[in-house]
Amino acid sequence: MHKRLFLLWLLVCGVAGPLLAQKPLEVIIVGTSHYNGSPDSSYRPIINKLKAYRPDIVFGEYLSAADAQQLPADQSVAVPFQRRMQYMKRRELTTAPLTPKAAASARRQLRKKPLLHRQRIDLARYYASTYDRGNAEYQLYLLEEPFKTSLSPADRAYYSQAFGPADSLRKTARLVRPLTEYHRIFFPLLHELGQDQIYPMDCQRYDQAWNKASGEAYTQFVALQAGFKKDSATAEAATFRRISTAKPAYFAYLNASNSDEEVYRAMNKPIFGTLSDNLNFFGDESLDGAVGFPTQAVRAMKAQWALRNQGMCDNIVRLARQQGATKVMVAVGSAHTMILQRLLTQMPNVHATTFDDLP
Structure with missing residues (x-):
């Protein structure tokens, strides 16, 4: 049977999904330090080595937004999420965050035009307001590092309204953490690979x-x-x-x-x-x-x-x-x-x- 006809037959019979889902998966695990205080140049050989691997997607030790939202209020790992949500509610920018549909649209726009800074600020705010810490941090990294010098005075004012002063964003909200493995290695890697998301994989049910x-x-x-x-x-x-x-x-x-x-x-x-x-x-x-x-x-x-x-x-x-x-x-x-x-x-x-x- 011709390969395309065979695949069509599998789909009709309802068995293609399970078979195709089990194609070989290659996983490279990068055990990290959570503190990375050396100069940027020290991590460049690591980034280059990881970039040469060219992963399809990158996972971080983050909870999914759904899992983070379901954490019991008295669980210790829930406290930072609660603190960040309270922090975001006190910001000067009081308009509602993006809807999921609008956030998806912003992602599409940014893939074509990465210097649309207001859309990126809105997207970071969406992630922060929906418990997606990893992607909020990634978008804020982009605003703080590779795109920082291209923000106009109006962009910077809007950024401050949305997220508050830089010192508070680091020390209070802890959404910008310059010495983590993400800020020093994996966010630069994602940016250089042209990938716009980091995927969550942590599990805190236990x-x-x-x-x-x-x-x-x-x-x-x-x-x-x-x-x-x-x-x-x-x-x-x-x-x-x-x-x-x-x-x-x-x-x-x-x-x-x-x-x-x-x-x-x-x-x-x-x-x-x-x-x-x-x-x-x-x-x-x-x-x-x-x-x-x-x-x-x-x-x-x-x-x-x-x-x-x-x-x-x-x-x-x-x-x-x-x-x-x-x-x-x-x-x-x-x-x-x-x-x-x-x-x-x-x-x-x-x-x-x-x-x-x-x-």
Whole structure:
């Protein structure tokens, strides 16, 4: 049967969608630091390497607008969203934000004419008002960096009315964060690739259970530390000493790198996954069952951690399939790198590598 006729037959029979949705998906995971304080030139080799990969779409460690809107008000991760919404309501510009239809129109206009600054300001305001933090930040980056010098006095006045003074936008709303991996690496990358969106992939459905487990583990760790200070010769003290080796080992590994590109490579190697788990889980599985070690609390932490990372993987694959992407890039805190790679590799027709695997 001719290929086109075969595809038409599949569509008529209702089976083409599932088959086509399972085409191979290539995922490159870029484990990042959330603090990037070096000069811009230090990150240029990283950007160039990522740009050469040419992903179809880029994901960031952001919640989707829908997930952010559904966060329980008393959940800790909801507080920054509530603060930003209150901040936006106090702005001088009181006209209603764009509708979804008008926002889609603004995106189309900006693809053709990127210097329509008022439309970009309106689009950034739309994203901020609809809980889409990632894309609000991206549009504000464009206004603050590559397009800043081309804003007219009228554009700058409108920008200030919509978002307030630059200092408040950074320190109060925290919608411009110049030292994050997004502002230093991934927003420049998106701009140079000509992509107008960053896609969300975070999952915070397990945040409350995680906080409960991590709080219990930390309380037991503090008790272990206090016991060590009283008597360093006990079995509990020996456990505390073993826990205490995790932090210096973690930073000694990173400090052995001579450039930011080397640091990023180091953060995307399997050994760093082990060092990171040792630091974040009080020594991790090697101390499971040791005298005084918060075994049950750490196991509960790891269970919630696994659920969150699986949720991230599900979001990545679902959205990539929806967008018809075959090559995607995922920017995520470096502690997630190895578990994401492992979980993604277990999913059908998904191949996952890391920044360290790039040539």
